């Protein structure tokens with residue numbers, strides 16, 4: 001009995017030890033499991049947060065869907081040789097200093113955002129073209145991929161040279177800048193030398209945006225003609241380069257304005273009509289989209305907002 005009780009006591013102690021050991025191992029394994037699962041979930045949550053785009057990347061937006069771009073005339077509402085090339089319309093590329101300047105704010109893309117857009121286009125193998133390339137693309141005389149994009153910058157603001165041009169050089173991408181001829185060298189606008197540097201880089205096409213940012217629609221034909229032809233001639237003389245494309249100030253024109261632009265020997269003109277389909281039919285009022293496509297207001301026509 002004594003022996004038995006001793007044994008019992010011993011086995012009770014052993015049992016207790018095993019139970020404690022078992023409990024510790026269990027607790028240890030349980031905390032390991034928790035640590036692993038919690039950190040895994042935290043990581044995947046972080047990944048979700050980090051990867052979740054606050055804005056739709058360019059290439060995922062419908063404007064940039066890589067769809068077949070040659071459509072039949074009936075599919076495209078009777079357009080000849082329609083192709084899908086988004087032409088993006090930038091104005092300011094800067095950090096706007098005056099928060100009260102709402103027009104500037106609305107027309108602005110920050111340099112950081114602009115760089116993000118260039119990286120996004122680059123990563124997704126987009127090629128940048130000039131507006132002057134579009135007639136040749138439509139006619140099939142130059143190569144064209146379904147991932148083509150045209151970057152345009154209206155008004156010739158000085159911040160283009162300071163902020164956008166260095167980024168175009170960095171990523172070796174091209175852009176078309178529409179110059180208001182009489183504003184060259186004025187405060188806030190590009191200087192003669194800056195424009196010359198950009199032409200020499202071959203990354204920038206210079207186009208005309210009239211002499212004085214004229215409201216062509218309501219002008220007399222002769223006054224409109226002067227704005228359209230003289231701006232071209234003066235820019236050509238000043239920079240010894242051919243000025244091939246035109247941008248309507250404020251996006252306004254009438255049928256007569258279009259005729260005058262054709263008569264002045266421009267090969268194409270850009271409008272502020274929202275869209276990405278270009279063709280022989282709209283060569284003199286090519287559609288553009290705002291960079292605000294990233295925030296969903298790309299299709300907002302800005303007539304009346306443009307400076």
Ligand SMILES: [Zn+2]
Nearest residue numbers: 154155250306
């Ligand atoms: Zn303008």
